[in-house]
Amino acid sequence: MRLDQFIAQSTGISRKEAKKFIRQGRIMLANRVTTNPAERTQGQAVHLDGDPLALPGHRYYMLHKPAGYVSATEDKEHPTAVSLLPSELRQGLHIAGRLDKDTTGLLLLTTDGQWSRRVTAPRYAVPKTYLVHLAEAITSTAIQQLETGLLLRGETQPTAPAQVELVNQHCIRLTIIEGRYHQVKRMLAAVGNRVEALHREKIGQILLPKGLLAGKYCELSPSDVSFF
Numbered sequence: 001m002r003l004d005q006f007i008a009q010s011t012g013i014s015r016k017e018a019k020k021f022i023r024q025g026r027i028m029l030a031n032r033v034t035t036n037p038a039e040r041t042q043g044q045a046v047h048l049d050g051d052p053l054a055l056p057g058h059r060y061y062m063l064h065k066p067a068g069y070v071s072a073t074e075d076k077e078h079p080t081a082v083s084l085l086p087s088e089l090r091q092g093l094h095i096a097g098r099l100d101k102d103t104t105g106l107l108l109l110t111t112d113g114q115w116s117r118r119v120t121a122p123r124y125a126v127p128k129t130y131l132v133h134l135a136e137a138i139t140s141t142a143i144q145q146l147e148t149g150l151l152l153r154g155e156t157q158p159t160a161p162a163q164v165e166l167v168n169q170h171c172i173r174l175t176i177i178e179g180r181y182h183q184v185k186r187m188l189a190a191v192g193n194r195v196e197a198l199h200r201e202k203i204g205q206i207l208l209p210k211g212l213l214a215g216k217y218c219e220l221s222p223s224d225v226s227f228f
């Protein structure tokens, strides 16, 4: 990136002003003063009047998605999950791992495309944990099938083994490492049951905090970001 562009982006001033600062000798690139706005930065330190400059970084949030919101940035018919963040934060955000409109719980949003690919790409096999409320009492045969892997309707590849924790006869905690279309609902349909309510509690090590109420968001901690 050109030096004048780097300074404009990291400080918010115009390219014209950035060029002026450079010509005035106020900028150091790699610890030496430069007066050439066309010099290129490639990760070296840049200082303005002795203060270090950095490009604005990516942003990472978690949202407690309520039911009735679609996992999209824009939608003509339904309110979007992204609309639950203040407008000044929405710029450049996308969702890392969608939820159905009626599903509640943990949704990750970021400006960082590489990071969201690490969250969602099948080869990373990130575990996602759901609390699943069921129409029918779960049987031990069904639990075994979920744990072993099963064929979803219209597919030829069985699901990867899932982890099942029995909460009660009508509620299980299910952890899966894939993200196929409507996967949890289809897995439960495949064992002759029906999902009445679905809530995502966890993605990787990121747990939806109990205190984050439906519709609220917060920034991810640096350790949560660096997990992926």
Ligand code: URA
Residues within 6 Å of the ligand: 098, 099, 100, 101, 103, 181, 182, 183, 184, 185, 186, 198
């Ligand atoms: N599986 C589903 O069926 N729906 C979701 O929203 C997430 C996982």
